[in-house]
Amino acid sequence: MPEGHSVHRIAGEFRRHFVGKSITASSPQGRFAAGAALISGQRMVAARAVGKQMFLEFESGLWLRIHLGIYGAWDFAGDQSMGAPRRRRLAETEYERAESEPELFPHEPVGQVRVRLLTETAVADLRGPTACEVLTLEEMAIVLARLGPDPQHDDDGTGEERFVSVVAKKPTPIGLVLMDQSVVSGIGNVYRAEILFRAGLNPHTPGKLVPNDVVRALWHDWVHLLAIGIDTGMMLTRDPQVVDGIREKYTRASERYWVYKREGLPCRVCDTHIVLEIAAARKLYWCPRCQA
Numbered sequence: 074m075p076e077g078h079s080v081h082r083i084a085g086e087f088r089r090h091f092v093g094k095s096i097t098a099s100s101p102q103g104r105f106a107a108g109a110a111l112i113s114g115q116r117m118v119a120a121r122a123v124g125k126q127m128f129l130e131f132e133s134g135l136w137l138r139i140h141l142g143i144y145g146a147w148d149f150a151g152d153q154s155m156g157a158p159r160r161r162r163l164a165e166t167e168y169e170r171a172e173s174e175p176e177l178f179p180h181e182p183v184g185q186v187r188v189r190l191l192t193e194t195a196v197a198d199l200r201g202p203t204a205c206e207v208l209t210l211e212e213m214a215i216v217l218a219r220l221g222p223d224p225q226h227d228d229d230g231t232g233e234e235r236f237v238s239v240v241a242k243k244p245t246p247i248g249l250v251l252m253d254q255s256v257v258s259g260i261g262n263v264y265r266a267e268i269l270f271r272a273g274l275n276p277h278t279p280g281k282l283v284p285n286d287v288v289r290a291l292w293h294d295w296v297h298l299l300a301i302g303i304d305t306g307m308m309l310t311r312d313p314q315v316v317d318g319i320r321e322k323y324t325r326a327s328e329r330y331w332v333y334k335r336e337g338l339p340c341r342v343c344d345t346h347i348v349l350e351i352a353a354a355r356k357l358y359w360c361p362r363c364q365a
């Protein structure tokens with residue numbers, strides 16, 4: 074499942090190549106034909122990511138809401154003669170470059186394309202989303218009100234305060250609180266495990282028993298890691314930017330994480346075997362000694 078950083082990167086792609094342009098919207102697969110008709114022919118005026126959801130605003134004031142879920146992905150392609158984006162996929166966590174460029178622009182839709190957004194020079198195809206719907210401003214406000222703060226939209230610090238005060242009331246284990254999109258937006262399974270390890274925090278600690286300054290530190294770490302994720306397209310949690318030359322090493326999958334997908338392997342700090350357990354139907358990785 075894409076975590077917050079990749080959705081921010083997708084929104085960035087839309088800001089670079091689609092915002093300000095007139096958009097032809099269609100549903101090659103047919104399932105979104107009525108929705109596409111509501112926005113087709115309009116100018117896109119904004120692209121915004123909040124946590125794992127993306128909102129594209131059109132000039133009529135309607136918004137297209139997308140949640141990729143587990144299987145959703147966007148494919149971007151462009152008319153190369155016009156300096157448009159090269160063909161690539163933005164899904165899970167990284168870019169995948171297609172083996173060959175499409176010969177025609179726009180190319181024929183391939184597979185189950187729920188929605189195609191087309192400008193004169195760029196095309197974006199969406200497949201397999203959990204949610205794809207057109208909302209009014211009022212409906213969009215309701216969706217946003219249910220979402221916890223996203224560090225990328227916290228210029229005034231209210232997101233941090235909201236996070237700290239909500240966690241202080243939660244009897245739920247902090248390992249579940251961090252995954253609750255109504256408490257904080259964008260954290261998924263990878264960032265959850267890594268942030269807790271970095272804090273030396275036992276995932277079973279009830280939210281309200283986590284000291285206030287530690288909760289605040291969790292927020293600041295998420296701010297820090299999310300920015301790196303948006304910048305690099307990778308969930309780099311071992312602070313690779315600290316020393317020159319180390320970033321490349323830590324980008325390798327086997328080196329990238331402290332605990333994520335390292336069950337049974339020795340902890341990088343204390344040599345204790347990393348534990349995998351199932352919490353709320355999701356895999357939770359942690360070190361029983363560093364996070365005692």
Ligand SMILES: [Zn+2]
Nearest residue numbers: 340343360363
């Ligand atoms: Zn350890």
